[in-house]
Amino acid sequence: MELVMRDNFLKTYKRSGADVNQMIKNAKQGNVEVMYQLGLCYYHGMYGFPKNNYNASQWFIKAADAGHMMAQYYAGYCFEKAIGVQRNAYSCAKYYKLAADQGLMNAQYEIGYLYEYGIGVEKDETQAAQYFQKATDQGHGAAACTLGYYYENGMGVEQDIQKAFSLYQLSAEKNDPCGQCNLGYFYERGIATEMDKEKAAYWYLKAADQGYPRGLSNIAYFYENGIGVEENIPLACTYYQKAVDKNYPRAQCNLGLFYEKGIGVEKDLVKAIELYKAAADQGDDCAQCNLGYCYDNGIGVEIDHKQANEWFEKSAAQGFARAQYNLAWNLARGIGAEKDEKRSFELYEQCANQGYPLGQFGIAYCYHHGRGVAKDIKKAIALYEIIAEKDDSDALCNLGYIYENEVPEDEIDYNKAFTYYTRSAQLGNGIAICNIGDCYEHGRGVKKDFRMAVKYYKEAADMDIDIAQYSLGYCYENGWGIVKDMEKALEYYHKAADHGYEDAIKALERLENKDK
Numbered sequence: 001m002e003l004v005m006r007d008n009f010l011k012t013y014k015r016s017g018a019d020v021n022q023m024i025k026n027a028k029q030g031n032v033e034v035m036y037q038l039g040l041c042y043y044h045g046m047y048g049f050p051k052n053n054y055n056a057s058q059w060f061i062k063a064a065d066a067g068h069m070m071a072q073y074y075a076g077y078c079f080e081k082a083i084g085v086q087r088n089a090y091s092c093a094k095y096y097k098l099a100a101d102q103g104l105m106n107a108q109y110e111i112g113y114l115y116e117y118g119i120g121v122e123k124d125e126t127q128a129a130q131y132f133q134k135a136t137d138q139g140h141g142a143a144a145c146t147l148g149y150y151y152e153n154g155m156g157v158e159q160d161i162q163k164a165f166s167l168y169q170l171s172a173e174k175n176d177p178c179g180q181c182n183l184g185y186f187y188e189r190g191i192a193t194e195m196d197k198e199k200a201a202y203w204y205l206k207a208a209d210q211g212y213p214r215g216l217s218n219i220a221y222f223y224e225n226g227i228g229v230e231e232n233i234p235l236a237c238t239y240y241q242k243a244v245d246k247n248y249p250r251a252q253c254n255l256g257l258f259y260e261k262g263i264g265v266e267k268d269l270v271k272a273i274e275l276y277k278a279a280a281d282q283g284d285d286c287a288q289c290n291l292g293y294c295y296d297n298g299i300g301v302e303i304d305h306k307q308a309n310e311w312f313e314k315s316a317a318q319g320f321a322r323a324q325y326n327l328a329w330n331l332a333r334g335i336g337a338e339k340d341e342k343r344s345f346e347l348y349e350q351c352a353n354q355g356y357p358l359g360q361f362g363i364a365y366c367y368h369h370g371r372g373v374a375k376d377i378k379k380a381i382a383l384y385e386i387i388a389e390k391d392d393s394d395a396l397c398n399l400g401y402i403y404e405n406e407v408p409e410d411e412i413d414y415n416k417a418f419t420y421y422t423r424s425a426q427l428g429n430g431i432a433i434c435n436i437g438d439c440y441e442h443g444r445g446v447k448k449d450f451r452m453a454v455k456y457y458k459e460a461a462d463m464d465i466d467i468a469q470y471s472l473g474y475c476y477e478n479g480w481g482i483v484k485d486m487e488k489a490l491e492y493y494h495k496a497a498d499h500g501y502e503d504a505i506k507a508l509e510r511l512e513n514k515d516k
Contacts, residue, residue: 020048027059035063036071043074043083057084064095072099073107080110093120100131108135109143116146125156136167141174145182152182165192172203177212180204184218188227201228208239213248216240221254224263233264244275252279253287260290260299269300280311288315289323296326296336305336316347321356324348328362332371345372360387361395368398377406388420396424397432404435404444418445425456434460434468441471441480450481461492466499473507486511 023041027034038049039059045051057078063071076095079088093114099107112131115124129150135143148167151160165186171179184203187196201222207215220239223232237258243251256275259268273294279287292311295304309330315323328347331340345366351359364383367376381402387395400420403413418439424432437456440449454475460468473492476485490511496504 027062030066032063032066032068032071035059035066036068036074039063039071039074053078053084055084061085064098069099069102069104069107072096072102073104073110076107076110089114089120091120097121100134103134103138105135105138105140105143108132108138109140109146112143112146125150127156129156136170139174141171141176141179144168144171144174145176145179148179148182161192172206175206175210177207177210177215180207181212181214181218184215197222197228199228208242211242211246213243213246213251216243216246217248217251217254220251224254237264247278247282249279249282249284249287252276252282253284253290256287256290260294273300280314283314283318285315285318285320285323288312288318289320289326292323292326296330305330307336309336316350319350319354321351321354321359324351325356325358325362328359341366341372343372357387357390357392361392364395364398368402377402381407388423391423391427393424393427393429393432396420396427397429397435400424400432400435404439414439414445416445430460430463430465430468433463434465434471437468437471450475452481454481461495464495464499466496466501466504469493469496469499470501470504470507473504477507477511 023034023038027038036059039056041047041049042052042056042059057075060071060074060078064075072095076092076099077083078085079092079095081087085091093111096107096111096114100111108131111121112128112135114120115128115131117123121127129147132143132147132150136147144167148164148171149155150157150164151167152164153159165183168179168183168186172183180203184200184207186192187203188200189195201219204215204219204222208219209215216239219229220236220243221227222229223236223239225231237255240251240255240258244255252275256272256279257263258265259275260272261267273291276287276291276294280291288311292308292315294300295308295311297303309327312323312327312330316327324347328344328351330336331347332344333339345363348359348362348366352363353359360383364380364387365371366373367383368380369375381399384395384399384402388399397420400417402417403411403420404417405412407413418436421432421435421439425436433456437453437460439445440453440456442448446452454472457468457472457475461472469492473489473496474480475482476489476492478484490508493504493507493511497508
């Protein structure tokens with residue numbers, strides 16, 4: 001608007017025969033509009049005036065103090081950006097507010113922002129919301145988006161999710177990329193509207209087309225996973241890279257995973273670490289967790305459990321469930337830090353409360369074995385049963401073990417144990433497969449059958465389960481359910497011993513002494 005005003009004013013001024021000196025003279029005589037236009041001329045360096053920020057700022061201030069609305073806005077801008085004057089938050093807020101109170105839409109948005117963060121004024125979210133509302137009423141897209149965020153989160157206004165949705169719609173239609181992203185998120189999650197992944201993708205793409213980093217990253221994720229659009233990994237890579245070029249942390253994290261796994265790009269662990277680190281340094285919780293995992297497992301870096309835990313700590317402090325679990329695991333075992341079972345239990349609780357399945361299992365395991373909390377088999381059973389309903393093979397296997405070995409003698413139930421082992425084994429759990437072999441060997445919950453025991457031991461041994469390797473070796477040594485074969489017995493004893501399995505080590509020592 002102000003550029004048109006400037007051109008029309010100056011054309012009229014030129015037609016009147018006035019020159020630069022006359023313009024300055026009129027400004028000094030108190031013509032407020034000329035003061036403002038003179039400020040514009042110096043600001044832009046046009047119409048025979050040299051670019052001079054100091055002169056521009058001074059004329060803006062003079063016109064602003066005389067009540068000129070646009071000059072007030074420019075004076076505020078000069079104090080905000082240190083254009084021709086020293087940066088001064090108080091003066092910036094003063095002039096933006098003067099312009100806003102005269103009804104200037106952009107100034108209403110700017111002073112709203114200052115009230116939101118307490119810059120140059122006392123922080124006041126209610127005042128901020130009022131100014132954002134005024135700017136929104138005049139069609140300011142970014143103000144509508146910010147006001148939507150206020151209603152979404154109950155900041156300065158009573159929380160109203162439906163109102164937030166309407167404001168995001170308004171903002172998106174005004175082509176504000178942040179509003180488009182927020183509207184896309186509401187459609188993605190089904191917040192205040194029916195879930196519609198295609199509409200979410202549409203709005204993310206709109207924001208991405210404007211080069212908005214979050215829009216670029218979100219549409220990349222949709223193309224990566226085929227959400228609302230057809231899966232397209234090359235296109236996902238392209239959008240992630242565009243967002244990375246704008247230093248957007250979540251895109252750095254996600255593209256890092258592509259380089260770690262070789263998804264859509266040539267595998268490059270050094271590049272993956274570089275991207276994780278860039279995102280982690282900006283505070284991205286997922287990247288911090290991924291970086292910790294790399295240090296924990298020597299992926300693209302030397303194994304460094306201490307540094308792994310440092311990154312897990314940072315991510316866990318932000319509430320990232322996977323990091324909380326990984327840190328809990330390490331602390332429970334004294335990996336990279338002093339063993340701390342109590343803190344480990346607390347971290348399992350934190351991630352479990354977010355619905356993280358491994359965290360729920362961690363709590364059950366702690367109650368089962370008394371790690372960081374008093375041992376409580378009944379609580380362990382109750383928790384394992386909840387997890388087992390989701391076909392968790394470890395929970396099923398542990399329930400089987402408890403009913404076979406750890407409940408009071410009058411509650412031991414071999415049939416129930418065998419059922420749990422069977423369900424777990426059907427899900428591919430090697431320990432459960434081995435335990436079924438043990439049930440057949442001892443006739444617990446099933447008729448004793450050495451041949452069936454060998455069958456299950458062999459299956460579990462091939463999955464590198466040490467106890468199964470030992471048990472199979474024992475069967476070969478004694479000819480239980482299979483032809484006696486000392487070479488095979490030694491072979492499986494050695495396999496189990498290589499894992500450090502004590503009974504296998506003793507068996508080898510026994511056979512060695514026997515040969516002597």
